[in-house]
Amino acid sequence: MWLNANGKELQWFLESASVYWEKNLPRPTDDSVILVEAFHQDIRVNLRNLAFANAIRRLRPARMVVLTGVEEQWRRTLWSGFDVDKVRGVAEAFGAAEVIDVWDRVRRMNTAAAEDPALIAYTDATYCRLAKVPRLPEGHRDRPDYRLRHAYATRLFELYQGLFAAGNVVALVTSHVDYDQWGLAVESARRARVPIIHTQQTGCLKAYGLFPQADTGTGTFREELTRQIGDVFETRVWPRREELKPIAELVAWRAKVNLGRPSWWRGGVTASVDLNNPAERARLRSHVVDRLGFVSDKPVVTVFNHAVSDALGTNRELFPSLADWFADTAAYAAEHPEAQWLFLDHPSQALYDSTGFFDSVAAAHRKARHVAFRPSATLSKNALWSLTDLGVTVRGSVSNELPAYGIPVIQAGWSEWSSCGLSTVVDDRDAYFKTLEQGITAIRDGVDLVTEEQVRRARLWLWLYRSGTDVVTPLVPQWEVWPADVLLKTMRATFRHIEADADPLFTAVERMWTRREPMLTRTDFTP
Amino acid sequence: MIGAWFATDYDVAPTAIELPVDVASGRDDGVCIVDQVIRGTGIVGRVSGDYGAVGLKVRSPGVATRVTVVVHLDEVATRWWSDRVRPPRTAPELPRLVLIRAQGELRGAALLCRPQGLRRAGGAKATVCFDLTAEELDGDGLLMVELAEPPRPSWVAGRLAARSALGVRIDQISVRAQRHTPAGACEPDPTGCDLALLAPNPPERFRLELTPVPPAPPLPRSPSNRWTRRRPARAGFKVLRAARRAGTRVVAEVNKSRPGPVRGVHAVDLLTGVPVAVEVVAHGPGGTDLRLTGAAQGPVLLGLEQPDRGLSCRIVATP
Numbered sequence: 001m002w003l004n005a006n007g008k009e010l011q012w013f014l015e016s017a018s019v020y021w022e023k024n025l026p027r028p029t030d031d032s033v034i035l036v037e038a039f040h041q042d043i044r045v046n047l048r049n050l051a052f053a054n055a056i057r058r059l060r061p062a063r064m065v066v067l068t069g070v071e072e073q074w075r076r077t078l079w080s081g082f083d084v085d086k087v088r089g090v091a092e093a094f095g096a097a098e099v100i101d102v103w104d105r106v107r108r109m110n111t112a113a114a115e116d117p118a119l120i121a122y123t124d125a126t127y128c129r130l131a132k133v134p135r136l137p138e139g140h141r142d143r144p145d146y147r148l149r150h151a152y153a154t155r156l157f158e159l160y161q162g163l164f165a166a167g168n169v170v171a172l173v174t175s176h177v178d179y180d181q182w183g184l185a186v187e188s189a190r191r192a193r194v195p196i197i198h199t200q201q202t203g204c205l206k207a208y209g210l211f212p213q214a215d216t217g218t219g220t221f222r223e224e225l226t227r228q229i230g231d232v233f234e235t236r237v238w239p240r241r242e243e244l245k246p247i248a249e250l251v252a253w254r255a256k257v258n259l260g261r262p263s264w265w266r267g268g269v270t271a272s273v274d275l276n277n278p279a280e281r282a283r284l285r286s287h288v289v290d291r292l293g294f295v296s297d298k299p300v301v302t303v304f305n306h307a308v309s310d311a312l313g314t315n316r317e318l319f320p321s322l323a324d325w326f327a328d329t330a331a332y333a334a335e336h337p338e339a340q341w342l343f344l345d346h347p348s349q350a351l352y353d354s355t356g357f358f359d360s361v362a363a364a365h366r367k368a369r370h371v372a373f374r375p376s377a378t379l380s381k382n383a384l385w386s387l388t389d390l391g392v393t394v395r396g397s398v399s400n401e402l403p404a405y406g407i408p409v410i411q412a413g414w415s416e417w418s419s420c421g422l423s424t425v426v427d428d429r430d431a432y433f434k435t436l437e438q439g440i441t442a443i444r445d446g447v448d449l450v451t452e453e454q455v456r457r458a459r460l461w462l463w464l465y466r467s468g469t470d471v472v473t474p475l476v477p478q479w480e481v482w483p484a485d486v487l488l489k490t491m492r493a494t495f496r497h498i499e500a501d502a503d504p505l506f507t508a509v510e511r512m513w514t515r516r517e518p519m520l521t522r523t524d525f526t527p
Numbered sequence: 528m529i530g531a532w533f534a535t536d537y538d539v540a541p542t543a544i545e546l547p548v549d550v551a552s553g554r555d556d557g558v559c560i561v562d563q564v565i566r567g568t569g570i571v572g573r574v575s576g577d578y579g580a581v582g583l584k585v586r587s588p589g590v591a592t593r594v595t596v597v598v599h600l601d602e603v604a605t606r607w608w609s610d611r612v613r614p615p616r617t618a619p620e621l622p623r624l625v626l627i628r629a630q631g632e633l634r635g636a637a638l639l640c641r642p643q644g645l646r647r648a649g650g651a652k653a654t655v656c657f658d659l660t661a662e663e664l665d666g667d668g669l670l671m672v673e674l675a676e677p678p679r680p681s682w683v684a685g686r687l688a689a690r691s692a693l694g695v696r697i698d699q700i701s702v703r704a705q706r707h708t709p710a711g712a713c714e715p716d717p718t719g720c721d722l723a724l725l726a727p728n729p730p731e732r733f734r735l736e737l738t739p740v741p742p743a744p745p746l747p748r749s750p751s752n753r754w755t756r757r758r759p760a761r762a763g764f765k766v767l768r769a770a771r772r773a774g775t776r777v778v779a780e781v782n783k784s785r786p787g788p789v790r791g792v793h794a795v796d797l798l799t800g801v802p803v804a805v806e807v808v809a810h811g812p813g814g815t816d817l818r819l820t821g822a823a824q825g826p827v828l829l830g831l832e833q834p835d836r837g838l839s840c841r842i843v844a845t846p
Contacts, residue, residue, distance in 0.1 A: 270563055274560040274582070281529065
């Protein structure tokens, strides 16, 4: 992606950016530092980090140190086009004082692998992601590639702890909080009691923050965040539901017709929903059930598989891995013909699984007539909504989307919004299977599983996610402003021709930073 | 009840259209639901998956209705199909068989085989008519028309295209108050391939006529890498395609298929997927007289026991 930009366009962008930031950033008066990571290949991800960091630097003058680099396995699995020199160029244009090639330093270190459980957890998750496997293979501890990963994690942790040891780090700005290169930086920052800003890869500028004052230290970064997001929702958003209702309805309509979708949301014409009432749903359902060998009058439970190696163990989950959840749920489904079960694979699974996990589970239950396995894109959203009586996921976005339109969802784990009361979040495995059983019984008895309050909450979350916490600033064009040349040209116009005074980026970051709020907000939420 | 929260304050209720209905554009007011169908402007839409359905909001007339659906396999349809299915480069184009379902029931089927010309293939159109009772198009007046995958007995392997509905156009959907003649009674045209379709409730005895046709060459596939996508490469591919079409035609002319007496016919009920017994009654100069000895509830697909891509079937009434 870096390489697709026109060289001249990139050059003009860099020149205008460096002039802009040179005049808009105060000089630091002490040795304080803001650490910003740039490990991702996509320029849009790094621009969000750099813009946020500079907004903090306007409040708290500091040197910007950018962490970058690419390791061989990361390059092989994901980022074949990663170019450290281009990252360096962009970082310097944004006023970076120093760009550290972290992986270059790690390769030159020779610290032996340490048996720290936190390090092993990050190693396991990174190993699964980069090997694209749902679970660790047998005897993984003896495999040379795992041992190398483990040693790398140890060295990364040592390097990051060294950066935080001086006590002059003001903040860590990071696009990701999982896997070795990001997760261990976050771990080090939490131990050093440094605020962490987690920018999001969607919308205009969205970011969460974990400040030491609010960090209980009892859970993972995402667990802490889930809890705090729930608090904000409960105390600042839900009490304003009447005032926000018209706009929440508009966002719900836009989500339904696939407008204003997050970057990872399913696209294309089959993602727009036309159904408006139970009668239309029933008519389409009579067609769709036949395609799956189902019947209309029995409950249909749709289980949404997740990308199986995605960020394992980074939030609270009921099963040891996403694959265990999926396989165990399929085994449960095979023994429960009182419902019909549709298992849908994740649309991006090919990027996360090289083992054919979904097909292997499907093959194990081939004979069960009441169970069907399908790739996600083979059903339109109209078909999916007509079919689904109960949705099941661990942390998928369907746990927000379906309740917003009155379809109940059970979550076998936590997600960003899971403490906002949209879905049924269960606490342990026994409760999970029991909740499934109760859900099916309730559907057979014609009992509504979703309350009006849940629907309202889900629509408010849609508003909060897509509007309330999405800061519109010309300094961070919307994610869809793409390809690279269009993005660079748009940003060049911003740097050259828009005055920085009271830019929403600066005012929003100031509000979040000074009040230590867990999320960046478009407007002031305080009453 | 699920569905009660599907609408938001910003949804506009679709306007129900009055009989007589002739919908020939995906942008018509009546088209309110599409499921794996891309709406068109001059056509209702094009199927983008293995199944595709369109929902029309028709004001319930309170009487029985006749629905006519025109489906069409054109050049773009084959290109959509080959780009998604990616068949082997040497595999010839195969006929498509799609089921037409409405209100959750099978109503008919369409066999689409493009006529092959010297320079290009023409489009294959089929018109399927069926009747609905007043109760079937009641209350909410939502008429759902679906193109669906047929059952595939082993003998159709290699004779019917996989994922048959993919890319097929729905040109028009018409609804009229029902006339007295039963639907599907019109005499069919030659199918263009060695398969034929019997509409639901077929006559017990009928005649199968065979005529020679030019067989289809392989379908083009859109180039997928940056070198083959360039204009000179595409021009080259075009020349190769023309040569391949001419070559297929020459080979077919040299080894011309000769319509002889039909020795045996496979038949399958497309509603149940169950084979139907067929008996050869008589051979004549005009064709072979056949009789269905088994019961069939839905449309029946017939296929010559000896596959021959150079023959076209036509079903006519026995004189």
